[in-house]
Amino acid sequence: MIKIFRITAKNKILILGSNGQLGSHLSNDLAKLGEVTSLDRNGFNFENPESLDLIIKRLSPKFIINAAAFTNVDGAEDFEKIAYQVNALTVKKLAILAHENNAVLIHFSTDYVFDGLKEEPYLENDIARPISVYGNSKLEGENYINEICSKYLILRTSGVISKNEDNFISKIINLSNDRDELNIVSDQQSSLNFSGFISQAVLEILTELESNIDKEKRWGIYHLSGQEPGTWYEFAKFTQEISKKINPDSNFSKIDINPIPSTQFIQKAKRPKYSFLSSVKLKEDFGIELPNWKKSIIEVMENNE
Numbered sequence: 674m675i676k677i678f679r680i681t682a683k684n685k686i687l688i689l690g691s692n693g694q695l696g697s698h699l700s701n702d703l704a705k706l707g708e709v710t711s712l713d714r715n716g717f718n719f720e721n722p723e724s725l726d727l728i729i730k731r732l733s734p735k736f737i738i739n740a741a742a743f744t745n746v747d748g749a750e751d752f753e754k755i756a757y758q759v760n761a762l763t764v765k766k767l768a769i770l771a772h773e774n775n776a777v778l779i780h781f782s783t784d785y786v787f788d789g790l791k792e793e794p795y796l797e798n799d800i801a802r803p804i805s806v807y808g809n810s811k812l813e814g815e816n817y818i819n820e821i822c823s824k825y826l827i828l829r830t831s832g833v834i835s836k837n838e839d840n841f842i843s844k845i846i847n848l849s850n851d852r853d854e855l856n857i858v859s860d861q862q863s864s865l866n867f868s869g870f871i872s873q874a875v876l877e878i879l880t881e882l883e884s885n886i887d888k889e890k891r892w893g894i895y896h897l898s899g900q901e902p903g904t905w906y907e908f909a910k911f912t913q914e915i916s917k918k919i920n921p922d923s924n925f926s927k928i929d930i931n932p933i934p935s936t937q938f939i940q941k942a943k944r945p946k947y948s949f950l951s952s953v954k955l956k957e958d959f960g961i962e963l964p965n966w967k968k969s970i971i972e973v974m975e976n977n978e
């Protein structure tokens with residue numbers, strides 16, 4: 674489906690993947706900056722990229738925001754070809770078209786491009802060595818953009834959560850309805866980030882870029898995450914703390930949550946043990962910081978009606 678949010682403003686913004694956790698926030702927030710055209714899977718399917726030339730030539734956007742991705746980390750192990758098509762090959766085509774049409778490309782990537790062996794916050798210039806198909810496909814997409822584009826930002830984030838149904842918070846709450854206890858991995862560290870906070874940060878970044886775009890030099894990769902790491906177990910326990918305050922009678926508020934090592938939780942794709950992203954560069958260059966993961970969880974839990 675194609676939605677056009679505002680027709681009067683000067684900046685033309687194309688958002689791809691507008692149905693996702695991040696894409697849906699961006700579609701609303703970026704209307705403050707210009708005329709937004711939001712395309713979901715029906716408006717443009719990354720598995721069949723033929724129509725992309727026509728879309729970009731017709732719209733002639735100043736900013737192209739790619740929030741679409743094959744984000745099912747375990748599913749990517751089974752559907753490798755589709756994951757590469759969506760996360761890498763169509764991203765290459767997007768990069769070429771953005772470059773040819775002098776558009777700024779804003780693309781999102783992931784902490785899962787790292788192998789997790791560093792054990793301290795990952796910086797943008799740390800070597801990426803993914804350990805899953807998803808991570809590899811996202812890194813390949815990044816590499817194409819780095820090679821092809823001159824005006825682009827790759828914003829790597831982690832653990833995106835929202836009020837949508839398919840994320841860590843909704844999964845643990847739904848699981849508590851038919852389990853006696855929840856066993857949650859306590860030896861993998863990353864961070865959770867509310868998609869609305871990421872979207873607001875993107876709005877601030879674009880507002881800055883837009884003001885002096887011809888002289889802009891701050892292109893490249895940025896990490897975009899809250900300030901503190903945490904484990905999935907810590908995220909789950911804190912979510913339950915909030916749940917006990919706002920919904921004390923729910924199954925989730927009462928269920929036992931136990932820490933387990935990742936060796937006891939078999940998943941198809943390997944995950945990095947430590948993938949916390951340092952966002953210091955973003956703060957230094959743009960003066961922007963995301964709230965910590967506790968604020969992200971509160972945002973999702975407390976405004977969940």
Ligand SMILES: NC(=O)c1ccc[n+]([C@@H]2O[C@H](COP(=O)([O-])OP(=O)(O)OC[C@H]3O[C@@H](n4cnc5c(N)ncnc54)[C@H](OP(=O)(O)O)[C@@H]3O)[C@@H](O)[C@H]2O)c1
Binds near residue numbers: 690742
């Ligand atoms: N989710 C996380 O925890 C996480 C962590 C780190 C980085 N990231 C990155 O952050 C970005 C946004 O993630 P998110 O959490 O908003 O993901 P999401 O909620 O899964 O949204 C992804 C969107 O991509 C769309 N999509 C998938 N395949 C497509 C295709 N073939 N054609 C067109 N659209 C397609 C999906 O469409 P449908 O709605 O139709 O399925 C969905 O709307 C992605 O680049 C992701 O890699 C996410």
